[in-house]
Amino acid sequence: MKKAISAGIFALLLAGCLSGCGKSEIQPGDVVGFDEGEILVSMWVHTIEDTPEGEAYKKSVESFNENFNGKYFANVEFIPRNDSGGGYSDKINASVMSGDLPDVITVDGPNVSAYAANGIIQPLAELSEDEKSRYLDSIIEQGTVNGKLYALGAMESSVGLYYNKAILAEAGIEIPTPDDPWTWTEFSEILEKLKPIMAEKNGYPLDMTFPVGEASIYYYAPFVWSGGTDLVSESGLEVSGYFNSEPVANAMQYFRSMVENKYMSAAPIEKLFESGRAAFKFDGAWEVNTIYQSYPDIDLGVAPYVVSDNWDGGRYTPTGSWAYAATSKAKNIEAATELVKWMSNEKSGLLLYELTKSLPSTYGAYDKIDVFTEDENYRHLYEQLRDYGHPRPKTPVYPQVSTSFQQALEGIALSGKDAQSELDKSTERINAKLERYKRENEE
Amino acid sequence: MKSNKINSIMGMAFFGPALVLLTLFLFLPMLLTVIFSFTDFFALNPDLTHFVGLKNYSDIFKDELFTTAFWNTVKFVLIIVPAQTLGALGLALLINKATVCKKYFKVAFFIPVVMSLAVVSNLWMQIYSPEGILNTMLAQIGIEAQPFIYSAEQALPSIAIMSVWQGVGYQMIIFLGGLQAINPALYEAAEMDHASAWQQFKDITLPELKPLCVFVFITVTIGAFRMIVQPMVMTGGGPSHSTYTLVYDIYETGTVNWEIGLASAMAVIFVIFVIILTIIQSVLTKDKEAKSNAKK
Numbered sequence: 001m002k003k004a005i006s007a008g009i010f011a012l013l014l015a016g017c018l019s020g021c022g023k024s025e026i027q028p029g030d031v032v033g034f035d036e037g038e039i040l041v042s043m044w045v046h047t048i049e050d051t052p053e054g055e056a057y058k059k060s061v062e063s064f065n066e067n068f069n070g071k072y073f074a075n076v077e078f079i080p081r082n083d084s085g086g087g088y089s090d091k092i093n094a095s096v097m098s099g100d101l102p103d104v105i106t107v108d109g110p111n112v113s114a115y116a117a118n119g120i121i122q123p124l125a126e127l128s129e130d131e132k133s134r135y136l137d138s139i140i141e142q143g144t145v146n147g148k149l150y151a152l153g154a155m156e157s158s159v160g161l162y163y164n165k166a167i168l169a170e171a172g173i174e175i176p177t178p179d180d181p182w183t184w185t186e187f188s189e190i191l192e193k194l195k196p197i198m199a200e201k202n203g204y205p206l207d208m209t210f211p212v213g214e215a216s217i218y219y220y221a222p223f224v225w226s227g228g229t230d231l232v233s234e235s236g237l238e239v240s241g242y243f244n245s246e247p248v249a250n251a252m253q254y255f256r257s258m259v260e261n262k263y264m265s266a267a268p269i270e271k272l273f274e275s276g277r278a279a280f281k282f283d284g285a286w287e288v289n290t291i292y293q294s295y296p297d298i299d300l301g302v303a304p305y306v307v308s309d310n311w312d313g314g315r316y317t318p319t320g321s322w323a324y325a326a327t328s329k330a331k332n333i334e335a336a337t338e339l340v341k342w343m344s345n346e347k348s349g350l351l352l353y354e355l356t357k358s359l360p361s362t363y364g365a366y367d368k369i370d371v372f373t374e375d376e377n378y379r380h381l382y383e384q385l386r387d388y389g390h391p392r393p394k395t396p397v398y399p400q401v402s403t404s405f406q407q408a409l410e411g412i413a414l415s416g417k418d419a420q421s422e423l424d425k426s427t428e429r430i431n432a433k434l435e436r437y438k439r440e441n442e443e
Numbered sequence: 444m445k446s447n448k449i450n451s452i453m454g455m456a457f458f459g460p461a462l463v464l465l466t467l468f469l470f471l472p473m474l475l476t477v478i479f480s481f482t483d484f485f486a487l488n489p490d491l492t493h494f495v496g497l498k499n500y501s502d503i504f505k506d507e508l509f510t511t512a513f514w515n516t517v518k519f520v521l522i523i524v525p526a527q528t529l530g531a532l533g534l535a536l537l538i539n540k541a542t543v544c545k546k547y548f549k550v551a552f553f554i555p556v557v558m559s560l561a562v563v564s565n566l567w568m569q570i571y572s573p574e575g576i577l578n579t580m581l582a583q584i585g586i587e588a589q590p591f592i593y594s595a596e597q598a599l600p601s602i603a604i605m606s607v608w609q610g611v612g613y614q615m616i617i618f619l620g621g622l623q624a625i626n627p628a629l630y631e632a633a634e635m636d637h638a639s640a641w642q643q644f645k646d647i648t649l650p651e652l653k654p655l656c657v658f659v660f661i662t663v664t665i666g667a668f669r670m671i672v673q674p675m676v677m678t679g680g681g682p683s684h685s686t687y688t689l690v691y692d693i694y695e696t697g698t699v700n701w702e703i704g705l706a707s708a709m710a711v712i713f714v715i716f717v718i719i720l721t722i723i724q725s726v727l728t729k730d731k732e733a734k735s736n737a738k739k
Contacts, residue, residue: 114487212679267572267591270574414593
């Protein structure tokens with residue numbers, strides 16, 4: 001009897017706990033604007049509603065619903081995420097297991113491959129050549145896996161090699177044209193020339209760090225790409241002979257020489273460039289706005305990204321940002337594709353630029369924003385992105401490639417470890433993670 | 444009999460909700476972790492999960508990074524446990540003797556404990572930065588700037604010292620409570636016998652605090668083994684993996700690389716290791732107690 005009572009109470013409590021978790025499909029009329037006869041397209045975005053970014057998404061969705069009234073209805077859910085991307089990606093992972101994915105999700109550019117390889121997202125419905133040609137090449141490249149287009153974004157990003165005009169004028173250094181950037185050797189000579197000048201200012205020629213996280217591969221992989229190799233094979237399934245190849249080792253050695261010759265501080269010093277104590281700095285496009293707003297004393301310029309001595313003129317500069325993709329749960333791929341196209345179109349890009357200052361993804365949007373023609377720094381960043389933008393490695397094990405790159409860079413450049421053996425070790429580690437995908441391919 | 448039944452129902456009603464929540468959010472996940480550790484469960488593709496037996500476990504022991512993380516964690520424990528236990532005891536003794544501003548010191552040493560670890564880590568990044576307070580102070584006495592968390596040699600001790608600073612206040616309060624519970628008559632008697640301060644400490648204070656010491660020792664050890672926030676915020680496990688800890692490795696494997704199966708196996712090994720260590724600690728300390736009791 002006692003047992004029965006306790007079991008009963010236990011079951012009751014358990015049921016009470018669980019009943020709160022059940023979730024039912026949204027029906028027409030449940031949400032304002034969702035009418036009978038419309039196809040529901042659900043979407044998750046990686047930010048909360050009360051941010052400028054969230055506001056831009058909300059407005060784009062509203063205009064989608066107006067435009068497709070009577071046909072489609074998009075319902076957006078805002079999911080918070082922390083700096084490193086947790087929260088949102090945890091929710092995606094959990095939903096992959098429970099099968100609760102919406103029709104459309106946002107994906108960070110480098111994760112497109114992993115999501116595609118694991119069947120979390122599906123290729124978009126066919127886009128016309130005209131529709132495709134509106135996007136920057138780097139956006140199409142980033143969203144394409146094995147020849148199929150999976151994702152389109154409204155935002156792009158870029159990294160600039162910023163310089164302090166006053167300091168370079170003092171040293172008598174001319175900035176080259178975008179099609180004839182400084183090579184490693186030339187750049188080293190310039191840094192050598194700047195060293196005594198910067199020492200007087202209690203600074204360094206270069207404000208550079210190799211931070212943990214995504215920044216290191218994002219900023220410095222161009223040194224590998226301009227050397228004529230990639231970090232992974234075309235298929236994304238091979239790293240031996242790529243990640244540990246000679247051009248990668250050379251790039252790593254080049255960074256080591258920056259540290260050894262004291263062109264940069266081995267330990268990061270805050271605001272070195274911003275306080276006028278460094279001549280150059282690699283940083284995201286947002287730095288232009290930061291300097292304009294907070295450090296008006298710095299006369300800022302954007303120089304072409306440095307290239308390897310063996311550069312063949314190919315694409316090599318940093319790109320990549322969040323994009324939209326249709327999940328494998330999307331039953332109506334036409335509807336989902338329509339939403340992806342709308343969320344990434346010129347109008348949405350302009351809205352995002354207006355509210356968050358992030359770079360747009362379509363040629364049309366750049367033409368409509370004055371600052372990209374009038375301000376030379378923004379124009380340089382746009383032209384670099386348009387003409388030389390290169391996506392980050394496309395492989396399902398991207399997270400491992402990214403961390404390995406940073407760790408190798410840190411070990412070789414800062415601690416002076418042997419480049420080849422460090423890269424070999426990293427390659428082995430990435431290979432172990434790739435096994436799962438190779439096995440799948442064989443099956 | 445009837446009141447017994449009512450009592451039992453009442454009891455169930457009180458602990459029932461807690462039991463359900465604990466089962467859902469603690470016991471069930473623990474059980475799942477053990478099950479997952481024998482599979483190649485991959486977060487992005489759960490459908491492809493196979494049973495792989497002990498493969499995860501054998502892979503882990505071959506993994507150089509796991510070994511590095513293991514030894515880093517041991518190093519952290521070896522620095523933090525003695526420093527934090529002795530530090531807490533020392534502070535408690537000093538505050539206990541203090542005649543002025545006793546409350547002020549108590550609060551001052553306890554404040555870091557209530558601060559968020561992420562906040563404390565960010566604060567210390569400023570302190571340790573190349574042009575930060577610490578290096579400025581060192582420059583005053585003619586020592587050249589140290590890289591601290593930016594060098595593979597100094598990063599681990601730097602973070603360990605910070606952690607001790609952050610956590611020591613908690614154990615200090617525990618010791619302080621213990622000290623105040625000691626019967627003052629013992630000290631009075633000792634003074635009558637002209638026992639020195641050291642003798643009083645060795646023969647009265649320490650034995651009286653013994654049970655507390657064991658508790659503090661074990662909690663600090665487990666706390667140190669769980670180290671992750673500080674290296675994550677301050678160094679990202681670097682430079683050159685010198686501050687990469689076991690729990691950090693588990694996190695990276697499971698959340699960043701999506702390999703839940705492998706991460707679960709790591710977690711199981713970690714738990715077993717901590718349990719063994721705790722048993723050893725309690726057996727060692729108990730043994731002595733028994734012996735000293737026997738002597739009496």
